[in-house]
Amino acid sequence: MSRNIKSANIAFRKHDHRRCQRELLSAARRVCELRKLRLTTRRRQVLEILLISHQPLGAYDILAELNRAASGERIAPPIVYRALEFLLAEGFIHRIESRNAFISCVHPGHLCAAQFLICRDCERVAELENSDAALLAQADVLGFAVDHSVVEITGVCAECQKHGG
């Protein structure tokens, strides 16, 4: 649990974000090599755009970013959605359902059951990994076979409470 709190702090505080990006990208490369997957240019571009932001981005934000970067190209939605599909399936990013947005995972490739704390002021998102034992136990009692969980907590982070008023 102290590990979780650490990683949450990172998202909500100043840190060497360049280093974050580099480390997470090379982690993704390693995972793809292991799994014999192709981290193609497009996929890498989309992942990089998400790595640069600790905030979740919509598919069309990513699209705009791609089109800005490569002036001349006119990239269309399916390209972005397909890259996102790949990155989601391999556990490099998460989808934030309550925002129709996507964010890079802090432990790429783990296919983790993540929980998110989402600040509605600064829009930053902390990813925790602490699964809800009580809820899962209850699902089990009901004979409900869990596939996938979405846990998204919206509120105001400590920083924004100080600064924002």
Add this chain to the structure above:
Amino acid sequence: MSRNIKSANIAFRKHDHRRCQRELLSAARRVCELRKLRLTTRRRQVLEILLISHQPLGAYDILAELNRAASGERIAPPIVYRALEFLLAEGFIHRIESRNAFISCVHPGHLCAAQFLICRDCERVAELENSDAALLAQADVLGFAVDHSVVEITGVCAECQKHGG
């Protein structure tokens, strides 16, 4: 907790659903009277459509249902979305973020922090009320002020595991 399991069972099993609907509708009426709110025809229509279904419905499903019922009228999306906004604000319904859909609340007007078990076979949804103490404690340690939580567990219910194979 045994209460929660009971209510979850109701959603996933055969029961007197007509009675469900009647009771939840009159509960909503009572709450509106208490709060001096107007449960207008449109709002009641939308609530009724959701009460009839233990499954979540999209806004456009509700729209289609309204237009089917009142042939001649040509109701437009904003009407539905405004009724949904009212019903959400007063705690008569919930939004299922991972489905862009809406479902009636099993304890209308309580503004509860609900958790959902969503069967991906039969599409039924059980609403639990069991808040995740561990997660909230962790948010607290981080100084994160929680506003709203989204907890949506997808899987296969006990019934569908038996029948579906």
Add this chain to the structure above:
DNA sequence: CTGGTTACGTTATAATATAACATTATGTCG
């Protein structure tokens, strides 16, 4: 190099949601 497969590109369109403004119903007070 050939055929099978995977990924990418392109066009069109579906599904979900809201902005902006006009109209009607409801309640209040003189």
Add this chain to the structure above:
DNA sequence: CGACATAATGTTATATTATAACGTAACCAG
């Protein structure tokens, strides 16, 4: 009652998010 303020509904247009369908290019095993 009648004039006003407010809340709710209706209408039109459009924004935002996502996918279907089909063609082309890259990659790889034999």
